Amino acid sequence: MLVTLFRLLSALPLPVLHAAGGLLGWVVYLVSPSYRHRLKENITRAGFAGSLPRAIAEVGKNILELPFVWCAAPQRVLASAQVEHWEIVQQALDAGRGIVFLTPHLGCFEITAQFVATKVPLTVMYRPPRKEALKPLVEGARARAHLKLAPANLGGVRMLLKTLKSGGQIGILPDQVPQNGEGVWADFFGKPAYTMTLPAKLQQMSGAPIILTYAKRLPLGRGYLISFSRLDRPLGDTPQQQARAINAAMEELIAQCPAQYLWSYHRYKTPRDVAAPQENAA
Numbered sequence: 001m002l003v004t005l006f007r008l009l010s011a012l013p014l015p016v017l018h019a020a021g022g023l024l025g026w027v028v029y030l031v032s033p034s035y036r037h038r039l040k041e042n043i044t045r046a047g048f049a050g051s052l053p054r055a056i057a058e059v060g061k062n063i064l065e066l067p068f069v070w071c072a073a074p075q076r077v078l079a080s081a082q083v084e085h086w087e088i089v090q091q092a093l094d095a096g097r098g099i100v101f102l103t104p105h106l107g108c109f110e111i112t113a114q115f116v117a118t119k120v121p122l123t124v125m126y127r128p129p130r131k132e133a134l135k136p137l138v139e140g141a142r143a144r145a146h147l148k149l150a151p152a153n154l155g156g157v158r159m160l161l162k163t164l165k166s167g168g169q170i171g172i173l174p175d176q177v178p179q180n181g182e183g184v185w186a187d188f189f190g191k192p193a194y195t196m197t198l199p200a201k202l203q204q205m206s207g208a209p210i211i212l213t214y215a216k217r218l219p220l221g222r223g224y225l226i227s228f229s230r231l232d233r234p235l236g237d238t239p240q241q242q243a244r245a246i247n248a249a250m251e252e253l254i255a256q257c258p259a260q261y262l263w264s265y266h267r268y269k270t271p272r273d274v275a276a277p278q279e280n281a282a
Contacts (some may be wrong), residue, residue: 025060
């Protein structure tokens with residue numbers, strides 16, 4: 001049923017989906033007090049309170065663009081994307097040491113992997129949805145040509161490392177809250193957030209460069225602008241330093257279009273069996 005609905009919605013023009021999504025974002029914001037509180041609190045803490053009205057609408061666009069990105073013909077999806085700074089990626093490809101692509105929950109983060117996979121094979125870390133009914137939709141949409149899925153477990157980590165050591169490319173959402181033992185507490189916009197250590201570990205073990213990427217939504221549903229930049233800052237020696245360095249890079253990326261970050265994401269939650277940051281610091 002859900003797959004059928006998404007396929008029907010995917011036939012609609014992107015401007016229509018984004019317009020309807022903007023309205024949906026406001027409806028969800030107004031009817032859910034807990035959602036409203038988290039979104040408002042997170043964006044205010046980060047210093048972007050002035051972007052709140054736009055951020056509310058952008059969350060809805062994020063939801064209703066999924067049928068288009070996941071279920072429309074790949075040629076139609078990719079035709080909606082413009083690209084800048086691909087030469088940064090090409091230089092890394094020419095070096096032949098693999099690439100670690102980091103994409104935060106910013107803009108249309110689903111389309112970036114699809115675009116990269118049209119240029120080179122890409123393996124992305126994937127956490128299956130909790131609801132079994134969503135698996136066919138999500139897995140079928142993401143498993144496209146030259147795009148492989150690595151499960152978020154030890155086997156998937158080995159797959160990512162093997163890909164890098166063979167000179168391949170991988171993709172990770174670095175601001176996704178990891179499970180117990182897979183992260184450390186590091187500041188994210190001034191508040192401790194449980195942050196994955198995997199990107200820095202993979203970079204150190206393979207020597208592959210880290211490239212940041214995100215897809216900014218263009219006004220009036222005109223598509224997306226996919227941008228690339230290289231992370232050249234020192235990551236540090238300890239897991240805490242490395243996690244903070246990557247969080248700082250994410251903060252700089254988000255500052256480029258703060259309204260399009262997924263502020264409603266529960267970024268500051270404490271995973272099960274993980275000590276709260278105050279206890280961890282003690």
